[in-house]
Amino acid sequence: MTTAKTGTKTLTVALAGSPNTGKSTVFNHLTGLSQHVGNWPGKTVEQKTGTCRHGDAILHLVDLPGSYSLSANSPEEEIARDYVAREAPDVLVVVVDAASLERNLYLVRELLELSRPLVVALNMMDVARSEGLRVDAKALEAALGVPVVPMMASRGRGVSDLPAAVKAVAEDGCAVLSSPPSLGAHAESLVAELDALLPADLDLGYYPRQWALLKLLEGDVALASAFREVLPEATWERVEAFLQQHADAVLDIVGVRYEWATEISDRVLRRPERRRVLLGEWVDQVVTHPLGGILTFVAMLFGIYWLMFTVAAPVQGWLDEQLVGANAARIESALEGSPDWLASLMADGVLGGAGLILTFAPILAILFLVLALLEDVGYMARAALVMDRFMQLIGLRGRSFLPLFIGWGCNVPAVLGARIVESPGARLTTILVAPLMPCAARMVILALFTSAFFSGMMPTLVSWSMVTINLAVLAVVALLLTRFVFRGEESSFVMELPRYHVPNLRTVLLAAWQRLWTFVKLAGTIIVVMSLLVWALSTFPAGEIEDSVIGMIGRGLEPLGALVGLDWQMIVGLLTSFVAKEQTVATLGVILGVGGENGEALKPMLAEIMVPAAAIAFLALQMLFIPCVATVGAIWKETRSWRWTGFSIGYMLVISFSVAVLIYQMARLFGLGV
Amino acid sequence: MIDERTEMYLKAIGQMEEEGEPATTSGLARHLDVSMPSVTEMLQRLTARGLVIHEPRGPIHLSEEGQRLASSLTRRHRLWENFLVHFLGLPWDKVHEEACRLEHATSPDLEERLASFLGDLETCPHGHTIPSRDGRRKAQPAVPLTEFPPPGPARVVRIRREARDFLRRLARLDIGPGRVLNTEGTRPRDGAVRVRVEGHSHQVAPELAQEVMVEPVQAPEAPADTAVPLSKLRSGDAATVVGISGGRTFRARALSLGCTPGTEVKVVRNPGSGPLVVELRGTRVGLGRGEAEKIRVRRIESSS
Numbered sequence: 003m004t005t006a007k008t009g010t011k012t013l014t015v016a017l018a019g020s021p022n023t024g025k026s027t028v029f030n031h032l033t034g035l036s037q038h039v040g041n042w043p044g045k046t047v048e049q050k051t052g053t054c055r056h057g058d059a060i061l062h063l064v065d066l067p068g069s070y071s072l073s074a075n076s077p078e079e080e081i082a083r084d085y086v087a088r089e090a091p092d093v094l095v096v097v098v099d100a101a102s103l104e105r106n107l108y109l110v111r112e113l114l115e116l117s118r119p120l121v122v123a124l125n126m127m128d129v130a131r132s133e134g135l136r137v138d139a140k141a142l143e144a145a146l147g148v149p150v151v152p153m154m155a156s157r158g159r160g161v162s163d164l165p166a167a168v169k170a171v172a173e174d175g176c177a178v179l180s181s182p183p184s185l186g187a188h189a190e191s192l193v194a195e196l197d198a199l200l201p202a203d204l205d206l207g208y209y210p211r212q213w214a215l216l217k218l219l220e221g222d223v224a225l226a227s228a229f230r231e232v233l234p235e236a237t238w239e240r241v242e243a244f245l246q247q248h249a250d251a252v253l254d255i256v257g258v259r260y261e262w263a264t265e266i267s268d269r270v271l272r273r274p275e276r277r278r279v280l281l282g283e284w285v286d287q288v289v290t291h292p293l294g295g296i297l298t299f300v301a302m303l304f305g306i307y308w309l310m311f312t313v314a315a316p317v318q319g320w321l322d323e324q325l326v327g328a329n330a331a332r333i334e335s336a337l338e339g340s341p342d343w344l345a346s347l348m349a350d351g352v353l354g355g356a357g358l359i360l361t362f363a364p365i366l367a368i369l370f371l372v373l374a375l376l377e378d379v380g381y382m383a384r385a386a387l388v389m390d391r392f393m394q395l396i397g398l399r400g401r402s403f404l405p406l407f408i409g410w411g412c413n414v415p416a417v418l419g420a421r422i423v424e425s426p427g428a429r430l431t432t433i434l435v436a437p438l439m440p441c442a443a444r445m446v447i448l449a450l451f452t453s454a455f456f457s458g459m460m461p462t463l464v465s466w467s468m469v470t471i472n473l474a475v476l477a478v479v480a481l482l483l484t485r486f487v488f489r490g491e492e493s494s495f496v497m498e499l500p501r502y503h504v505p506n507l508r509t510v511l512l513a514a515w516q517r518l519w520t521f522v523k524l525a526g527t528i529i530v531v532m533s534l535l536v537w538a539l540s541t542f543p544a545g546e547i548e549d550s551v552i553g554m555i556g557r558g559l560e561p562l563g564a565l566v567g568l569d570w571q572m573i574v575g576l577l578t579s580f581v582a583k584e585q586t587v588a589t590l591g592v593i594l595g596v597g598g599e600n601g602e603a604l605k606p607m608l609a610e611i612m613v614p615a616a617a618i619a620f621l622a623l624q625m626l627f628i629p630c631v632a633t634v635g636a637i638w639k640e641t642r643s644w645r646w647t648g649f650s651i652g653y654m655l656v657i658s659f660s661v662a663v664l665i666y667q668m669a670r671l672f673g674l675g676v
Numbered sequence: 677m678i679d680e681r682t683e684m685y686l687k688a689i690g691q692m693e694e695e696g697e698p699a700t701t702s703g704l705a706r707h708l709d710v711s712m713p714s715v716t717e718m719l720q721r722l723t724a725r726g727l728v729i730h731e732p733r734g735p736i737h738l739s740e741e742g743q744r745l746a747s748s749l750t751r752r753h754r755l756w757e758n759f760l761v762h763f764l765g766l767p768w769d770k771v772h773e774e775a776c777r778l779e780h781a782t783s784p785d786l787e788e789r790l791a792s793f794l795g796d797l798e799t800c801p802h803g804h805t806i807p808s809r810d811g812r813r814k815a816q817p818a819v820p821l822t823e824f825p826p827p828g829p830a831r832v833v834r835i836r837r838e839a840r841d842f843l844r845r846l847a848r849l850d851i852g853p854g855r856v857l858n859t860e861g862t863r864p865r866d867g868a869v870r871v872r873v874e875g876h877s878h879q880v881a882p883e884l885a886q887e888v889m890v891e892p893v894q895a896p897e898a899p900a901d902t903a904v905p906l907s908k909l910r911s912g913d914a915a916t917v918v919g920i921s922g923g924r925t926f927r928a929r930a931l932s933l934g935c936t937p938g939t940e941v942k943v944v945r946n947p948g949s950g951p952l953v954v955e956l957r958g959t960r961v962g963l964g965r966g967e968a969e970k971i972r973v974r975r976i977e978s979s980s
Contacts, residue, residue: 071932075925104957105934221924247877253920256931257938260957286960292947387962391950399964400951424925492923495951495964496930 011059013172016089018082019097020109021068022380022500024125027155027509028097029065032164039516042081056165059172064091070105070498072112073217074224077421083224086116088208093168097123100130100137100152101501103271107263110146114183116213119171120148123164128154129501134274141270156506185216186258192219192251199241204232218245220252282380282502289381290499295388302381306372306410310445314364321364329353343541352530365442367518369411374513378505382407383497390495396477397484399423399495402432406476409439413629415517416441417636427488431480433640434650437629438476440469443583444625450587454605455617464618468625475626475657536578536589552577553593566623566659566666567616576623582630619666626658680780683749684708685718686727689738690746694804695836699736747807748787752779754800755790761801762794768801768852769843802843803834803853803889818889821857821869822882830857830890837887846888849878856893904975907952907968909943915973916940922970930971933961941973 019025030037033052042049050065066085067078074080086094096113098106113120122142130137143150149167153160184190193215206214206228217225218241226245230238288294330353337345376382382404390400401423409416416436423429440448448468452461484491539552555577556563556570563573571593578589587604594607612620628651629637638647688707692699705715719736722728727742738746756775760766766774782790788809799805805816818833832855835846846852850873858872867882880888903918917939920927934957935941944960945953952963963971 070929073928073932075928075932102957102959105959108932108934221928223924243877247872252928252931253937257936260934260936260939263934264957286944286953290945290953290962292950383962387951387953390962390964394964400962424929492925494923494926494929494967495962496926496933496967497962498933499953499960499962501960 011172013059013061013093013168014064014089014091015061015093015095015168016064016066016085016091017095017097018066018086018109018113019068019123020070020099020106020498022498023068023097023099023106024155024503024506025065025068025097026513027506028123028125028153028161028164029063030509030512031155031158031161032061033063039520054165056169059165059169061165061168069109071109072116073220073222076424080224086113086118087210087213090118090208092172093119093121095121095123095164095168097125097155099126100124101126101133101135103130103135103137104260104263104267107266108259111183111259111262114146114148115185115216116210121164121167121171122146122148122150123155123161124150124152125155127152127160128157129503133280136272138270138272142266145266145269156503156509183262185255189216189219189251189255189258192248196241196244199244200233200237206232216255219248220255221245221249280501285502286384286499289384290387292388292391295384299385299388302376302385303410306369309368309372310365310442314368315449317364326353346541347534347537352534363518363522365446366411367514369442370514370517371510373408373411374510374517375505378503378510378513380500380502383499386495386497387499396480398428398431398480399493400497401495402428405432406436406439409436409441411442413437413439413441413633414636417633417640420640425491425493427484427491428493430641430646431483431488433637434483434646434653435476435480437633437637437650437654438472438479438626440472440625441583443630446584447586447624448621450604451608451617451621454608455612455614464621468621471622471661472625475661479653479657536581536585537592540574540589540592562659566619566662567613567670568620568623569611571611572616572620576620576627579624579627580631582632583624586624615666615669618669619662622665623658623662626654626661628654628658678745681718682722682727683745683780685722686738686742686746687749687753689728689736690743690750693738694750701736704736748784749779750804751807751809752782752787752790754804754806755787755794756782757800757802758794758797758806759790762797767847769840769847771801772838772843773840799834799853801853802838803832816891818891821859821871821880821885821888821890822862822867824859824890824892827858827860829893830859831855831893832857833889833891835888842884842887845881845884849880849884850874850876851878851880851888857890902974903972905969906941906943906954906963906971906973907946907965909946909973909975911943911946914940914942914976916976918972918974920971922967926967926970930967933957933959935961935971940976941971 017025017029029050029052032054034054036054037050037052040049040051048067052063052065054061054063064085066082069076069079069082071079072083072086074083085091094113096110098110110120110122124137124139124142127137137152139150139152149171151160151163151167153163155161193212196215196219197211200215204211209225209228214225214229218229226242229241233241289298333348333353334345337348376385385407386400386403389403393399393403402420404422405416405419408419413436416439417433420429420432420436423432445465448465449461452464456464536552540550542550552574553570556574559573560570563569568576571590574593575586575590579586590608591604594604594611608617628634634647634651637650638644641647685704685708688704689699692703692707697703701712701715701719704710704719705712708715719728719730722742723730727739727745729737729739753775756778757768757771760771760774761768791809797806816833820836821830824830832851832853834853835843837843851857851871855873860870860872860877862869863879868879869882869885871878871880906915906917909915917935917937919937920930920935939956942955943952944955946968949965951965952968954961954963954968
């Protein structure tokens with residue numbers, strides 16, 4: 003496309019590649035801070051776009067979700083596949099890991115079969131070299147017939163050559179192969195037979211016909227349902243019967259492609275005479291060891307907690323005091339003379355809510371940083387591997403572990419992250435139990451309450467018990483769901499264990515920042531609005547909290563609260579946690595009249611209105627209580643079902659209250675009720 | 677003189693003996709589509725005439741004379757069928773009924789003329805051996821398709837039932853004597869046999885399949901299958917992938933990671949329980965135990 007005025011050209015460039023090829027690093031390097039993070043239309047999978055200038059051309063880059071092939075085995079792969087096949091970007095860039103050339107060439111081959119302008123970004127040349135592998139980029143270029151740009155994206159080398167190659171390809175189209183490589187007589191005759199079964203004028207939308215038929219033959223479920231929709235029933239039945247007869251054709255087709263990949267990689271790759279034992283292999287000896295792996299994992303968790311409490315908590319306290327507290331005082335003095343309710347609105351409602359997000363940010367920042375780091379290093383897949391057998395005990399597989407693990411930080415990305423679980427039942431189970439993961443917000447409350455009521459080792463002990471209760475409930479619920487609701491479903495664990503990488507700081511920081519910012523935006527708006535609402539509910543009609551609307555609701559529920567030793571203030575605090583778990587602190591601050599901004603000031607007040615037994619019961623209730631608004635929204639978005647969303651809220655409500663009653667009564671027996 | 681009805685009885689008993697099923701009163705009644713009492717009555721007459729040896733409630737056997745007559749009749753029937761198919765161009769599903777009428781009107785002289793005219797044809801169009809003049813038949817070992825152990829190639833030897841509608845159903849599936857069927861197993865739901873005929877797959881209904889008699893085709897040399905599940909290998913073992921079974925998603929994922937038949941796979945860690953770590957095309961892959969059981973491999977003996 004050329005705009006007449008400026009003479010600049012805009013090229014749409016899609017960035018494809020398998021997971022763990024450094025695709026994000028390449029993308030970050032090209033787009034810098036111009037990138038925009040959104041969602042794929044109609045999907046919850048993250049879509050990153052950005053621009054990059056080269057001479058008179060503007061490259062509009064789209065980062066496709068990582069995929070191993072063009073067969074849709076996960077929602078991510080389906081998005082990448084559909085984008086490549088339908089949207090016809092001007093140029094396709096495929097990022098290839100030079101250190102696992104053979105496997106990466108599989109995706110290259112599939113893209114070549116589409117006959118679209120293609121550029122190969124041969125990344126991780128440094129990793130290949132460190133393993134003694136020599137990849138001849140020129141020979142690869144000759145063998146593939148498309149431009150190959152060697153690079154070391156993590157060191158920033160070679161990436162800047164990419165735009166020129168992309169532009170050159172877009173300009174003369176030299177990279178389109180006149181005829182894609184053959185799949186062999188057998189597969190071709192099967193495609194022809196399949197072709198004959200279908201009406202000649204069949205409208206497949208954007209999919210090229212021959213390609214779609216091939217994918218159908220490979221057993222692609224998404225395409226099969228697309229065909230089923232457009233075909234008359236009788237025709238579809240014939241097609242389905244044909245596909246069933248040739249269910250093994252996929253072995254041949256994939257086999258032919260891989261033979262091609264092997265041949266090319268043999269031609270362009272020189273292996274060292276003696277295979278080096280790599281550092282990563284030594285690390286794997288420990289990390290994938292059944293016992294060593296668990297110990298590593300427990301150590302990681304401990305490290306995350308330690309960072310959260312020793313680094314994030316002081317920062318949080320400082321922010322609380324210096325920013326929120328000081329400003330609240332300033333606002334109050336500035337608004338002197340104006341009606342009381344206005345000063346209260348500004349200081350308690352607005353600043354209280356906004357301040358909460360702010361003070362909450364350090365904990366999330368640490369968590370997201372650590373998660374991004376572990377992912378970039380390559381540890382996450384190992385964690386999934388080690389946890390697979392334990393996940394199987396609760397009816398899930400290793401893949402479900404990753405979203406649940408993310409749930410430590412925040413349940414929202416956990417629910418959204420459940421998409422990497424391939425089988426629908428296991429995915430739904432993961433989504434439904436994810437809110438039981440004690441998220442960082444709940445950990446804040448946990449920390450506040452335990453330190454308000456206990457001293458010495460007790461805060462840690464109580465915190466650990468609470469987390470254990472949550473995990474136990476999670477296990478039971480998951481087991482019940484997979485045993486009785488989603489019985490007999492295929493589940494499998496096949497996962498690449500990527501090479502360990504020296505993490506790329508830029509990639510890690512950017513990933514952590516993007517997640518944090520998305521969260522702050524999402525939670526921020528809701529929390530500020532709800533802070534105002536809670537303020538209003540607790541101010542009107544009388545101006546006194548005790549006689550306000552929310553006070554009345556809380557009093558109404560006091561008989562229930564009595565079972566767990568809670569009075570109306572605590573019930574109101576709990577109810578408002580539906581907005582966001584951490585809202586409880588703000589609400590209690592407002593109700594107890596110490597201001598939502600100051601957790602420290604809240605501690606003595608709490609100790610006054612509750613006995614320790616009630617505090618523990620309250621914590622259990624809080625930890626297991628219905629998911630926050632944002633999580634509920636995410637659950638609905640993912641399940642597209644009010645029934646499952648309702649189920650999620652309902653079962654957590656029942657479980658949380660039952661457990662709290664049990665704990666309160668038991669704690670009183672043990673003498674914590676005084 | 678022997679009447680047509682007697683001839684039909686003799687032929688039926690002879691053919692049941694040919695198929696190795698003991699001739700019984702009820703079997704005969706079914707075969708000839710007549711009532712049990714009329715079978716009993718006829719058997720008494722045949723026994724009296726010395727054509728059949730039969731004790732009440734015992735098996736029915738042809739006497740030497742009965743055997744000769746039955747064999748001659750069968751011979752005439754099958755010769756006519758061949759004549760109708762090869763020289764008059766009638767379809768093979770139609771000729772049985774025609775031959776049933778012609779066989780009774782055929783004199784021994786005409787029978788011999790027909791035999792020498794047709795030359796050395798050994799079987800009828802449905803695959804049954806034509807008895808020689810002295811009544812000897814070549815034994816043709818074969819089993820019903822329903823009992824043939826899949827998978828493997830099976831040659832159709834003969835079709836036991838020759839009713840027209842029945843043969844027509846087979847003709848539609850392109851199944852006839854001499855055809856090689858690649859058997860692929862039985863559908864558990866209804867017992868239909870899945871076969872591949874000339875590259876096309878068919879489901880053969882059980883009532884059809886049990887009348888199709890097949891023999892194994894001698895494969896040049898069946899390779900000894902020493903494949904074991906990947907999960908049986910120990911850490912450090914190397915093997916070649918032979919095949920993958922299991923669900924569609926698992927297979928697609930494993931294939932896209934390069935686990936295609938013929939690929940070398942190295943077991944990095946197999947702790948004996950829980951997931952395995954394998955190396956595949958230069959990449960480490962984590963594999964659940966259940967999944968490793970679905971990948972069949974052949975061990976590569978290490979040289980070092």
